[in-house]
């Protein structure tokens with residue numbers, strides 16, 4: 001009997017126990033259980049039983065003897081990576097892939113005519129970051145000479161350009177090249193990307209596709225009747241043409257102009273604060289209310305600079321900047337600032353003490369700052385919690401709204417006319433300039449098709465909601481990773497913390513593909529569903545689900561754009577990928593999952609080159625216990 005069964009059994013020894021694969025049974029079973037099953041199967045048990053194969057792997061007969069590969073374990077296969085977008089995310093990918101992935105062919109296609117993404121596109125008056133400048137740069141960068149706590153757009157862009165040159169990554173970047181279509185080809189395990197460059201369109205293919213296209217990069221005109229009929233100057237905040245100069249140059253002649261600004265999000269607030277002293281009259285049209293962050297004292301983080309903690313100045317003095325040139329001083333200052341920023345996470349938890357305290361302080365400060373304009377506070381103070389919408393620390397906005405030449409208009413807009421704006425109550429404002437600070441298409445429905453397995457498009461996969469496993473990979477879209485995709489936003493920290501950790505994760509995935517000779521990997525459907533279920537359970541505990549409008553929510557209020565936790569939580573999550581949450585397909589048609597171990601040697605040994613004791617270079621020296 002046992003002799004007859006032997007061909008039906010493919011056994012292997014694991015930790016001293018013998019296991020048997022059984023057809024139709026997804027799990028391995030101990031021998032005793034297995035034998036009784038086979039006994040009851042009768043004659044079926046006599047045919048050969050193949051072990052389960054990785055999805056997409058051609059069936060291999062168990063009777064073929066296994067033979068090892070002829071390659072060395074670190075003979076990394078060539079890998080071609082196409083990255084779309086040259087903002088912070090794409091630039092970071094270029095830096096890290098160049099550093100960490102051998103045998104690499106890397107390309108960036110960027111549709112704009114410059115690098116920098118958000119900071120290349122947004123040159124409007126007052127554009128600035130809303131997190132401390134020293135933290136709005138990569139962790140490995142050390143620009144210390146920022147003009148202020150929230151540096152201006154041109155400074156941020158100049159720093160991005162500096163980093164691009166420092167790490168010599170311009171060679172990878174193709175400007176004015178727009179991705180118009182991408183399609184996965186399962187047999188070859190490659191993506192084919194269609195790229196538009198001027199009038200020309202061509203195809204390029206790759207093993208791995210990185211989408212670094214930003215969440216706030218698809219600017220759009222608001223859907224208001226008559227907008228295009230406006231006879232004055234019409235401008236969108238994300239398309240403010242400054243030519244080669246600064247925005248101040250462009251508005252020099254606006255002293256006699258009446259300017260309408262639609263929107264009171266971050267851009268609208270910054271534009272209003274910056275231009276109101278330079279124009280005749282300003283009307284800010286606001287659909288919703290908003291919290292305005294008080295001007296805090298500069299807190300203990302400024303102690304190393306010798307500043308009075310009650311000082312609310314947001315710019316650095318020449319003396320402070322000089323001190324920050326000292327690497328130790330810079331390091332301490334940045335560390336303290338980032339530590340402080342990361343201490344705010346509890347603010348977003350509903351009913352937390354920090355949230356209650358913030359509400360009290362913000363309300364008191366807004367009351368004080370609007371005292372000069374009776375009725376303004378009632379129009380602008382939100383019911384919803386602080387931080388439900390992203391907060392903009394914008395010194396000067398309430399001051400601008402209180403100015404005599406300013407109107408804060410909450411009556412809805414009926415239509416745009418040739419000469420201005422007509423409101424639903426019949427009033428009309430004559431305007432010379434109309435600024436649409438109305439934001440971006442944040443639907444995560446991209447204006448191009450990404451076609452995954454079985455011809456399914458990403459836009460279809462993301463209907464009704466965009467979802468990406470751990471914010472960076474999508475089932476059905478193998479070898480594709482997103483940086484700053486859905487689930488990536490952070491409201492209480494610098495987004496760069498998250499971007500760096502996402503990129504680190506993606507690099508590890510691609511290293512794994514090279515090392516283990518993986519042709520295709522994608523997250524399991526069930527793992528993605530678990531992530532989404534986790535998000536849905538997490539956000540109701542936060543203030544994000546209050547009744548505010550925000551770019552990170554779907555129209556029905558479902559939070560799709562934010563990470564479910566703090567920045568520190570994201571770092572810990574992404575540090576140790578759960579590779580078991582992915583499906584894999586190998587390059588070689590082999591039944592042995594360890595085929596990538598190869599012939600048993602390394603490249604240095606095989607080619608008789610290089611250092612053969614490299615492991616001594618970075619020994620992990622344990623501390624000696626007390």
Ligand SMILES: Cc1cc2nc3c(=O)[nH]c(=O)nc-3n(C[C@H](O)[C@H](O)[C@H](O)COP(=O)(O)OP(=O)(O)OC[C@H]3O[C@@H](n4cnc5c(N)ncnc54)[C@H](O)[C@@H]3O)c2cc1C
Pocket residue numbers: 084085086087088089090109110111112116117118119122128129130131136177178179180212213214215216217266267448483484493494495496
């Ligand atoms: C006005 C504004 C202010 C902000 N301020 C802050 C802040 O203070 N702090 C903060 O943490 N975050 C801020 N953000 C968010 C900001 O977007 C991120 O901090 C960061 O810049 C995102 O970088 P990214 O590279 O992921 O995306 P982006 O900077 O948006 O870059 C995406 C790039 O992809 C390119 N692209 C898109 N589609 C295609 C295509 N089909 N083909 C080729 N290229 C394409 C775009 O042209 C763009 O260059 C702000 C956003 C805006 C809009």
